[in-house]
Amino acid sequence: MPDRDTKGTVRNITDLARLAGVSPGTVSRALAGKTLVNAKTREKIEALAREHGFRPNQMASGLRRQKTGVIGVVIPLGHDTRQQISDSFFMTLLGFLADELTQHGYDLMLRRVVPDEDADWLDRFIGSGMIDGVIVIGQSDQFDRIEDVADGYNPMVVWGNHTEGQRHCVVGTDNRLGGRLAAERLIAAGARQIAFLGDTGPMEFAARFAGAQDAAARLGLPRVMALPTHLSPERASSEISGHLAAHGGYVDGIFAATDTLAALCLTELRNKGLSVPEDVKLVGFDDLPIARQTVPPLTTVRQDIAAGARGLVDLLLRRLAGETTESLVLPPELIVRKTA
Template sequence: MTDNPASEAPAVDGQVRTITDLARIAGVSAGTVSRALAGKSLVNAKTRERIQALARAHGFQLNQMASNLRRQKTGVVGVAIPLGHDRRQQISDAFFMTLLGHLADELTERGYDLMLRRVIPDRDEDWLDRFIGSGMIDGVIVIGQSDQFERIEEVADGYLPMVVWGNHQEGQRHCVVGTDNRLGGKLAAERLIAAGATRLAFVGDTGPIEFAARFAGASDVARRLGVPIRALETHLSADRTADEINRHLDSCGAEFDGIFAATDTLAVACLKALRERGIAVPEAMKLVGFDDLPLASQTMPPLTTIRQDIAAGARGLVDLLMRRLAGEETESLVLPPQLVIRMSA
């Protein structure tokens, strides 16, 4: 085996027309090729030089790549949902379906179709590189950072038309649209304590960045007001949620009288488990959710929750993506959360 570019197998028809063709020949991801041809230091020098040599050997120049990217329009926006933190979670989750509905409406208004991918990152480390280098989409919206923050940061360095629904952190490089999750967590804890709760539990997985920020905000308030709070790890995959909540209530339910659920979906599951145990809400247990999904006002009792404006978020995602497709650098958009008081707290 040699590292001579001329000895590499050619593309299917003998020509290299796209980044994907060159990536196949080089044996790397499309994202690596893109960054190597752009001279990005994220690709080590040996790999970068090898890819650039292959490009020259096949007559594929950086300016040719840029020209192709400018000219080729598919009329399709990719939407990726990475589930590295909980690979058993389903896209049928009420939050995903609500956001996807609004995104489909917004993209249709702009003349775009939507291509959806549910991603399990530990099965495909280059999931994002392959998606953007597939030639099938003009840009990508990523729903949730999951445990993929660094991967998204790396891709953002060499790929402009990408916007992410998630949590914004100072100094991050990828463009985000999302709610101020930490402030939302503060509002939730303040409401529980104002309603009379004296010992709090956070029901959710503190691994994902958004949920971690919600728990951190609630913890800020609990610490300031001298109220104990504990995190009870609970996943959003349908086959685990109910069992985990039941286990929490059975093992330590007497230790708290206020629950902050990381999502409305988890709050609804808590309501069911509490009702089965004859624990009255809000008399014996206060409960606050997060999202203000349509189902929040239909529970018994109706759910007090933290509203994130999902429709405005979808508009923001599409607007920023369109601007980035036109070559514009954009800032992140952080939406304010709103406390919606109903009857559960």
């Protein structure tokens, strides 16, 4: 029979969770008296905490006494494990976040995680003692994991899509409205069979796709066709080429989930001898710097990434001060250029 840990070896919630055979989030909720944890599990966790001299408020009070001056920024890539932090959207948002955090006297610690390889990625980061709070960039396919942690950990803000009733605090664009704006622009430019280029699994992209469907249905057009496409450029280019080979003579309007995908799509359309916007109308999403540099310049839906970064930092600092904050949903803006 293995030796039990002796009293005093439980240094944090992660250690206690390992002993109890549950997640750190469950331990956090149990010690906070949350009713979401069943009585038997809560009693077991409380007994282990007493046995090892771990006070229920030990972690929280320790964080208040021992500030690290570091904010953790984590990017979960459960939906597309080959996507890189060098993606233009990530780099743009990270730049604004770094500026905001530095202005408020904080350093930034960045982590890219593949959740399938690290199921407790968020709990372990929070329980590491290395950060004062955390910003999660993108919900990926980790909505339930983030919700779970939010029940017992207040200084966390997420960039992503807001859903009615969710418990975690989010900053992001009204993606469904942005999708409607994109499809309406394609239709106004003459498109009648629209395709959505991207992965409809992640929450933000799913909302953009749903918004495009809303617009097509309201205006009596066929359903928007989903063309699943990864975000890593080496995969996306070949996938877009395949989509165009299969549907290029049928689709006359493309709504790309990101400007990066739209730029790759422009190249593949040119390779197929299709002209934009004469043969195919194209709209992107984000309004990254690349949108003004493509030939022709890209019509896109702008999300205010700078304002989003300010919102993420502002809400996180307020939550570090003990406030309970509401989510911030930013309005999208259609930017009409030459592709639609």
